[in-house]
Amino acid sequence: xxxxxxxxxxxxxxxxxxxxxxxxxxxxxxxxxxxxxxxxxxxxxxxxxxxxxxxxxxxxxxxxxxxxxxxxxxxxxxxxxxxxxxxxxxxxxxxxxxxxxxxxxxxxxxxxxxxxxxxxxxxxxxxxxxxxxxxxxxxxxxxxxxxxxxxxxxxxxxxxxxxxxxxxxxxxxxxxxxxxxxxxxxxxxxxxxxxxxxxxxxxxxxxxxxxxxxxxxxxxxxxxxxxxxxxxxxxx
Amino acid sequence: xxxxxxxxxxxxxxxxxxxxxxxxxxxxxxxxxxxxxxxxxxxxxxxxxxxxxxxxxxxxxxx
Numbered sequence: 001x002x003x004x005x006x007x008x009x010x011x012x013x014x015x016x017x018x019x020x021x022x023x024x025x026x027x028x029x030x031x032x033x034x035x036x037x038x039x040x041x042x043x044x045x046x047x048x049x050x051x052x053x054x055x056x057x058x059x060x061x062x063x064x065x066x067x068x069x070x071x072x073x074x075x076x077x078x079x080x081x082x083x084x085x086x087x088x089x090x091x092x093x094x095x096x097x098x099x100x101x102x103x104x105x106x107x108x109x110x111x112x113x114x115x116x117x118x119x120x121x122x123x124x125x126x127x128x129x130x131x132x133x134x135x136x137x138x139x140x141x142x143x144x145x146x147x148x149x150x151x152x153x154x155x156x157x158x159x160x161x162x163x164x165x166x167x168x169x170x171x172x173x174x175x176x177x178x179x180x181x182x183x184x185x186x187x188x189x190x191x192x193x194x195x196x197x198x199x200x201x202x203x204x205x206x207x208x209x210x211x212x213x214x215x216x217x218x219x220x221x222x223x224x225x226x227x228x229x230x231x232x233x234x235x236x
Numbered sequence: 237x238x239x240x241x242x243x244x245x246x247x248x249x250x251x252x253x254x255x256x257x258x259x260x261x262x263x264x265x266x267x268x269x270x271x272x273x274x275x276x277x278x279x280x281x282x283x284x285x286x287x288x289x290x291x292x293x294x295x296x297x298x299x
Contacts, residue, residue, distance in 0.1 A: 049293045051286035103275070107283050 039204055047211050055108035056203075062101035063196065067189065069094040074185055078148045098140055105133060117209045120222030125202040132195045139192055142184035145174055156180075 018024050072090050073081055081087040109129070118126035144155050156174045163169045173179055206224045213219045259270040 046293075049291045051289055051291050052283075055286070103279060103282075106279055107286065110279075110283050111286070 034201065034204060041204075044208065045210070048208055052107075052111040053208070055104045055111060058104040059101055059108055060196065060200075062097045062104060063192075065097035066094060066101060067193075069097060070185065070189070082148070098143070102136070102140070105136065109133060112209075115209055115211065119209055120206065120224060122202070122206045122209055122224075125199065125206055128195055128199040128202060132192060132199055135188060135192045135195060139184060139188040142180045142188060145177070145180040146184045148177075 014024070069090050073087075073094055076087060076090075081091040112126070112129065141155075141159070145152050145159075159174045160169065163172060163174055172183075210222055261268045261270065261273060
């Protein structure tokens with residue numbers, strides 16, 4: 001990065017002489033891959049007008065509530081969520097938003113499976129979705145272990161044999177409350193957040209997969225459409 | 237408000253009696269709680285409803 005003492009703060013980018021800089025290259029690559037109109041589109045193809053396409057954003061909305069209520073729970077701690085009425089309420093919000101998230105995520109998964117949503121160079125979208133699902137199961141599991149009640153004790157003693165039989169118990173000890181809590185509130189949410197962000201960016205990059213052509217009609221292209229090249233009747 | 241919520245809890249408590257062990261369905265080596273089975277049935281119902289119920293569309297053209 002070049003230091004320019006006379007540079008006004010609002011013209012810090014896109015000077016021709018800076019084209020070889022790492023920041024300029026990264027910025028151009030990012031904008032070329034995901035221009036603003038593709039990152040936040042105003043319209044979607046006609047086939048997206050179905051309730052089955054709602055469950056992805058419903059999953060993410062529930063995830064947002066999970067994270068927000070999780071932050072509140074971590075601020076006040078176990079005594080608060082076990083004893084006070086408000087703590088019970090936020091604890092219940094955390095649990096039921098997780099239930100809703102999995103409910104919506106499974107329907108989203110079924111819908112995408114029967115659409116074969118990996119078609120048209122969308123394999124990375126499908127795989128990141130599956131990874132997000134598996135990681136969410138692990139996050140929910142460590143959440144059950146972090147409740148600090150008889151339920152969490154029961155689940156951990158039942159789970160330890162299963163985990164130990166895989167050999168993972170050497171590094172992932174479900175009876176170690178501190179370790180499970182750290183996995184639940186730090187590591188797994190961080191990884192899930194990154195994977196979900198990549199998943200959504202892949203949806204924006206490749207677009208929503210078109211439906212299968214009806215019997216007897218010609219097969220339409222499933223390839224993503226390049227911005228600026230789209231014409232009426234294209235699928236993206 | 238307190239009376240209303242207390243009454244609601246009593247009504248729901250009489251419908252869903254959660255005191256006592258849960259109910260399970262056994263099928264070979266598969267063991268499934270009735271609560272989980274109800275959730276799975278609800279997911280299947282919502283899945284087909286999402287496919288079959290028409291979605292209200294906005295705007296004039298397709299894009």
